[in-house]
Amino acid sequence: MAADRGIAVVTGASTGIGYELARCCAAEGYDLLIAADEKAIVQAAEDFRPYAVKVDALEADLATEEGVGMLYDAIGGRPVDLLLANAGRGLGHAFLDQDFDDIRQVIGTNVTGTVLLIHRVGQDMRARNRGRILLTGSIAGFMPGSFQAVYNATKAFIDSFAWALRNELKDTNVTVTCLMPGPTDTAFFERADMMDTKVGADDGGKEDPAKVARLGFEAMMKGEAGVISGFSNKIQAAMAHLLPASLLAEQHRRMAAPGTAPD
Template structure:
């Protein structure tokens, strides 16, 4: 029987790497991508996983249309069974203090690039009436993100897009699942310049646990999964809390200098 073919973006570290590791252990052939050269190191490690199929790596900027096309071309026309759209960027500090170029990079990576990839691969899956999609959203998408405004807004977009796409594909054999983690132990907060914040300095969830819950939910065809009891409670409370209060609460977590040592 042919191995399933999976694509995982943002797979050099963190949740994406753990998703790719699960795929390798499940015997999938893999195409992994990220915008940093460490993706090659990740691929070398994944090839040592028991039962791993072929592992191909692509160092590419998924914030650009050219990057998305390069990733699609790297599949060499092979039908994609599993798409894990995990690539994303964070950005801390006050909105007006952020560099516009970094704001654009968050939008281009989290929103534009992910949207283009989903549209390209999703159309292929619809033509074949086969496939599973996992989109990495976030519980951050439920909260106006003071001092993380653009990132939270981008995750709100992804959460919403995921549920809408799932409904549109309801009568097909294609499933769409939204993975909604909370703060996870990855390089995210360092890259977002948030190590001096409360959320950046506190204990976080294990990326392997988050990835496993997301992968399993995708394979079961579930609509979404919020990882961890604390995050489930937080997301439930966000649905009944006024937005202004949520923004004030988020400030306490994400404002520079809010870390407790």
């Protein structure tokens, strides 16, 4: 490993896509700082030790300024070569039926905490003129998410933000890549209370998180702008640019409204 090589910071690395992203970094020999909100992050760190990289795990609520500050402090001035801002959560049901604390947590994790972390680490990367940033957006960002309205809006923010930040940094050696998965086989839908929906229940149709993470990792390492995982998701994303928003919202209702899961 090069002596001046920086670490990889991966958020939401305890499960799902983030866990697999962290595995990709470890397999490439990066020392890791991984973070999530719950204790499972400690077990994840144990899983990565066989790769003989140094692994630090942090339990912090990245929806809060305090949690992001704890993560930044845990970096401890070490150069960050890779920042994988992946932590995120969904939230099903009709907007007016959702608990506002849950809504705040979704916006805090997916948007505010993500942007704050990138603001801090990004400044260090720019000063060092080196670094790669991967954001986990979503194809959900291309369509109004009836019955997951706040979540889709947060991903529209992330997808757009990633393109803009990439452009702002184009004259530097800091790259920004957006990974835009479609439905992926993780705990995401269960945590979002969407197992009675068509999209949540569709086990066979979801993508493998390891495959999705590998695509994102490779795109980041090549410095590409963005990657949509899976053929049908690419078609869906292309159609989203052509169809009226009202039709997209209606389509989303059919897969995300409670009770749409097949019997």
